[in-house]
Amino acid sequence: MEADSNLLATIRAELDAAQSILIVSHVRPDGDAVGSLLGLGLSLLTAGKHVQMVLSDGVPANFRFLAGTEQVRKRPEGNIDYRIVVDASEIDRVGRALEDQPAPDLNIDHHITNNHFARHNLVLSDAAATAEILARILPVMNLPITTAVANALLTGMVTDTIGFRTGNVTPRVLRVAADLMERGALLASVYYQALIQRSSAAARFWGCGLNRLQVEDGMVWTSLTMADRRASEYSGRDDADLINVLSALQGVDLALIFVEQPGNCIKISWRVCGQADVDADVSAVALQFGGGGHRAAAGAEVTGGLKTVQEKVLVATQLYLNQLRAAKITPGA
Numbered sequence: 001m002e003a004d005s006n007l008l009a010t011i012r013a014e015l016d017a018a019q020s021i022l023i024v025s026h027v028r029p030d031g032d033a034v035g036s037l038l039g040l041g042l043s044l045l046t047a048g049k050h051v052q053m054v055l056s057d058g059v060p061a062n063f064r065f066l067a068g069t070e071q072v073r074k075r076p077e078g079n080i081d082y083r084i085v086v087d088a089s090e091i092d093r094v095g096r097a098l099e100d101q102p103a104p105d106l107n108i109d110h111h112i113t114n115n116h117f118a119r120h121n122l123v124l125s126d127a128a129a130t131a132e133i134l135a136r137i138l139p140v141m142n143l144p145i146t147t148a149v150a151n152a153l154l155t156g157m158v159t160d161t162i163g164f165r166t167g168n169v170t171p172r173v174l175r176v177a178a179d180l181m182e183r184g185a186l187l188a189s190v191y192y193q194a195l196i197q198r199s200s201a202a203a204r205f206w207g208c209g210l211n212r213l214q215v216e217d218g219m220v221w222t223s224l225t226m227a228d229r230r231a232s233e234y235s236g237r238d239d240a241d242l243i244n245v246l247s248a249l250q251g252v253d254l255a256l257i258f259v260e261q262p263g264n265c266i267k268i269s270w271r272v273c274g275q276a277d278v279d280a281d282v283s284a285v286a287l288q289f290g291g292g293g294h295r296a297a298a299g300a301e302v303t304g305g306l307k308t309v310q311e312k313v314l315v316a317t318q319l320y321l322n323q324l325r326a327a328k329i330t331p332g333a
Contacts, residue, residue, distance in 0.1 A: 011106060014106075014120075019081050021052070021081065021083075024085055027056055028237050029060065033130075035066070035154070035157070035159070036108070036131045036156050037087075038053065038069065038072075039138075042148050043144055047143055047144060055072055060238075074097075075096065076097070082106070085098075087110075089111035110130050111294065131155070136176060150183040154187065157173065158191055162244055165274070207232070209223065217321075219252060220249050220255045221257065223259070223310060225260045243256075247274065248274060249273065254270060254321060256314070265303055265304075266306055268299060270298045278325060283298040285316060289316075
């Protein structure tokens with residue numbers, strides 16, 4: 001799927017006219033959120049625009065190797081002419097980053113569950129990452145891709161594809177990555193720092209989850225509590241990418257992780273395992289709980305206690321898995 005040329009022309013004209021541009025992404029930002037924010041933001045800065053890059057939760061420690069992260073703030077300031085949301089399927093996902101701001105002017109995203117909340121919506125659900133969309137459209141809109149921009153965008157692509165291992169990695173995706181490398185992006189460095197390197201606190205946090213790992217009838221799941229976070233001294237509000245470890249286990253179709261959040265809230269992540277026997281679309285399950293995402297990776301946040309939420313989600317996920325097995329067809333076929 002290619003971006004609509006008329007839409008790109010309109011966006012380019014509006015960016016040319018804008019003096020002060022705000023770019024935001026979702027809470028608990030992953031590599032695609034950070035990479036897309038920085039990639040677009042640094043490109044516009046190089047083009048001479050005044051840009052504010054905002055993440056309400058800040059930049060996670062494992063992405064601070066990227067140039068420009070020191071410019072990311074947690075709240076916007078002053079007058080804003082143009083507001084852009086990247087890598088968020090719905091407006092509520094950005095937290096307080098757009099607090100007291102008018103509706104966004106532009107929404108750039110690749111989630112199939114995106115609800116087109118902005119004045120202009122550039123949503124390409126066949127893209128492997130929002131960063132891939134930006135890598136494709138920046139040259140079309142005559143916006144520069146410097147080495148720093150290329151590194152940021154490659155980070156978004158590498159992390160959202162778990163190192164080019166997901167089913168939506170096409171020859172086009174690899175060509176876009178190669179183009180970014182030709183523009184100065186360092187694949188080996190990005191891969192190691194974004195996907196491989198972990199802090200000792202993250203390793204301890206993983207240990208808490210692995211200790212309560214459960215496997216049953218094609219599903220694997222575990223949970224991480226606020227107490228686990230304190231005991232391990234892990235500062236993030238995510239699962240430290242433990243879900244990607246679970247999704248690599250043999251003999252299971254779906255992986256889930258439940259992460260306790262402040263305010264009586266549970267964050268749930270679903271993944272389709274690499275060698276799954278069913279062609280599952282976990283975004284369909286996530287939608288039942290107010291979430292969304294992709295066919296192979298989705299998430300939701302549910303209010304309630306860990307035990308209650310976990311029971312409800314596991315029942316719904318198991319029912320969906322059983323329906324797939326019984327029907328012996330792929331979703332949507």
